[in-house]
Amino acid sequence: MQTHQNHDLLIVGSGITGLYAALHARSLGLKVLLISKANLESGSTFWAQGGLAFPTSPEDIEPHIQDTLKAGRGLCDEQTVRLFVEEAGQHLHKLLSYGVPFEDHQTLEGGHSHARVFHAWGDASGRAVSVTLTQAVRDQGIEVLEGAFVQALLISESGRVVGVQTQNQNHLAGAVLLASGGFGQLYPVTTAPEEATGDGIALAYRAGAVLRDMEFVQFHPxxxxxxxxxxxxxxxxxxxxxxxxxxxxxxxxxxxxxxxxxxxxxxxxxxxxxxxxxxxxxxxxxxxxxxxxxxxxxxxxxxxxxxxxxxxxxxxxxxxxAVHYTIGGILTDVNGKTTLDGLYAAGEVASSGLHGANRLASNSLPEGLVFGVRAVDAALKDLKFEDPASRTLLETVDSKASVQQVIRDGAGINRTAETLRVALSDLPRPTPSNGTIEELEAGNLSRIAETVLRGALQREESRGGHFRTDYPELDEVRHSLFQIPPLLETL
Ligand SMILES: Cc1cc2nc3c(=O)[nH]c(=O)nc-3n(C[C@H](O)[C@H](O)[C@H](O)COP(=O)(O)OP(=O)(O)OC[C@H]3O[C@@H](n4cnc5c(N)ncnc54)[C@H](O)[C@@H]3O)c2cc1C
Missing domain, CATH: 3.90.700.10 (Succinate dehydrogenase/fumarate reductase flavoprotein, catalytic domain)
Known part of the structure; x- marks a missing residue:
């Protein structure tokens, strides 16, 4: 297998998070490689409709913070929310400077106390962002790899994430940023596109990273x-x-x-x-x-x-x-740093503390901007080049449909201990092996499904995106954390 080792930063995913982070990294002089398993205009970003929530004036900062906290039902990290809303406005100006054609009128959406959702191309706001930022990435000559499926993380002797493996190449860098989106495809009916198979979350989990609040999956009404x-x-x-x-x-x-x-x-x-x-x-x-x-x-x-x-x-x-948005994900701090050295995560793949138990409408596109940039800034101070010694295990399941059916019946909009237990016992478990991209994606979904089911079973309360008909009330505020010993194969 060929190895490429001349990048400072690898970014996996070219939704709003990856595209914008790549542009920021480039502006700081970093040598970046942007990898997408589809084409650059991809991910949930391309399909986003409503728009991006930004405070419309300095007076709107506090109300935007309060609306976000209220929607999060006690599980947001207040520091993360404050910093997000305070910094979001500067990225609106940056998007305008790239040429995103926001319309003059802002819309009200559910949970917002004020009309602050900026939209473009009518109801194709995500497409407007995706097309504009893709053009900027191409104009700036940022190196990209399209149609390249990242199947494993590369790990050094010291346990640092030092690169990624696509189907026929190893790519090494000083740091890796996962911007690979959520796992809507865990469910048979979803608004999320085919790419949303949670690959980044599963790869990080196999490498030993901590995941958080996986049971919180948002259904769009x-x-x-x-x-x-x-x-x-x-x-x-x-x-x-x-x-x-x-x-x-x-x-x-x-x-x-x-x-x-x-x-x-x-x-x-x-x-x-x-x-x-x-x-x-x-x-x-x-x-x-x-x-x-x-x-x-x-x-x-x-x-x-x-x-x-x-x-x-x-x-x-x-x-x-129908299932729409992944609230939980890879645990990060406010700088996108995961619990593994060398690994950063931002956007829908991450659990940054912004959404708590329930994402406020139109906060997720701006989340990719704010935390993508913060992650690049933090990675820049932490670039280290080490040789890979192992990679995360490859695991497959025959088809994602088998996982989807189990999760639909076990962890739908209403859950009970019984539906969750049945699903946990029926869930097809992944086999350590190489396979087609579809089989590897299904393997990733199976790993994720287990965390969703376990988290939902252990959370004996109802809060935000998680509703237990056998425990309809709120209980104490607590997060769910998931971690396994690293599943690594020696190279
Ligand atoms: C229909 C729809 C409408 C929405 N409307 C809104 C809205 O109006 N406002 C709002 O704020 N949010 C909205 N959302 C949510 C929002 O679109 C997403 O949260 C956001 O776009 C996520 O951006 P991201 O960059 O984190 O990931 P994504 O945009 O999902 O991008 C993920 C990228 O990772 C790549 N990738 C994934 N796995 C791999 C792999 N193994 N190897 C290589 N590449 C990989 C994909 O190809 C893709 O390029 C909507 C979502 C949907 C589905």
Missing amino acids: TVYLAGNRGLLITEAARGEGAILLNNHMERFMQQYDPQGELAPRDVVARAIASEETRTGKVFLDLRHLGAEFVQHRFPSIYKRLLSQGVDISTELVPVSP
């Missing part, structure tokens, strides 16, 4: 189900005045939360699930907003659902909750 693909209808639709109706054509959200349709996501998602059980179906109604407004404000959603035979400007849209 309003998803149109087109087979296995969940077509998201952004929270901004409710921000602009869309309402929810049950099958009896009753508006029900006020009975669940005084904020009605703009209650935090976990509340709206569970309310919809409960009205589906009670009345059969739930609909999102945008008709009163007017066809012209709907088509102009939500052009991508309008076209995607029209192709499924639903005109969202004139018809009720059947919606259900």
Whole structure:
């Protein structure tokens, strides 16, 4: 296997976190390699709709902090939240300088007390960011590797992460930043793209890194189900005045939360699930907003659902909750530093303490900006070049569908000790072996599934994205931590 050893920093993933971190690293003079298993315009970033939450003025900093803490249900790290909101604004200016075409009007979304969500290209904000930053990366001649699946971390004799292994090459560097996104694909129906198989989380776990709060998985309330693909209808639709109706054509959200349709996501998602059980179906109604407004404000959603035979400007849209966002992940400090030397993580792959038990809408794209930059700054002070002695074990499972079915039944929007125990015993366990990319991804999902199930079983309470029907109340504030002895193979 060929080895490349001339980079300061390797960045795995080219969503908002990886692209922006690569640009920042380049501006500091670092020699960077940006690796993506898909093309550069990829990850959940490309599909993000609603936008990016930034405080709209110095007076809006404290309310943004408070909204984030409230959504996090007591599990956020307040220092992380404060620093995030205080630093976010400077990155808005940077995105504008790269040419992200933010529109003048900001939107209200669930859990926000103020209209502070900046959007671009109507409801294709993530695509606007992805395309613009990809162009900037190409313009600056940053070295990239597309279609390259990172399958293992490389570890030195001293236990430091010194590089990554793609399918046919070892890449060594002074530090590694994982920006590889979440694990929406753990569930059979998700809004997250095919790439979201949690690879970075599984690789770090096998290397001995600590993971945190894995049981917290966010369900988006309003998803149109087109087979296995969940077509998201952004929270901004409710921000602009869309309402929810049950099958009896009753508006029900006020009975669940005084904020009605703009209650935090976990509340709206569970309310919809409960009205589906009670009345059969739930609909999102945008008709009163007017066809012209709907088509102009939500052009991508309008076209995607029209192709499924639903005109969202004139018809009720059947919606259900579906898995959307990975709240837990690799434990990091505020500088993206994981518990392993040489390894940094930022964006959806990380558990930085920003989201607590429930992510506030549109905080995750800016999270990639703030913590991607912080991680690069910290890595710069900690570059060390050592030879690899081992790599994390390769593990496979035959198909991800077998893992998805078990997790769907065991750790859905409502969980109980019984569903979780059954799932833990039925879960296909990974086999140490090499395999196809799909088998390796399924192996990663299986490792992750076990942590989700164990965390959910041990958390005998309901909080944010984790709801136990057998323990519906809050219990003491505590984090779940997961760590195994390193699973390494000598090179
Ligand atoms: C449909 C949808 C709508 C959303 N809307 C919003 C919104 O409006 N506002 C908001 O703030 N958030 C939104 N989110 C969440 C947000 O998009 C994500 O949290 C964010 O984009 C994550 O960025 P990231 O850079 O951490 O990872 P991602 O954007 O997911 O990028 C991950 C990257 O890692 C690469 N990768 C993964 N594994 C490997 C591997 N093994 N080897 C090499 N490369 C790998 C992928 O190819 C990809 O390039 C939405 C999510 C979805 C799914």
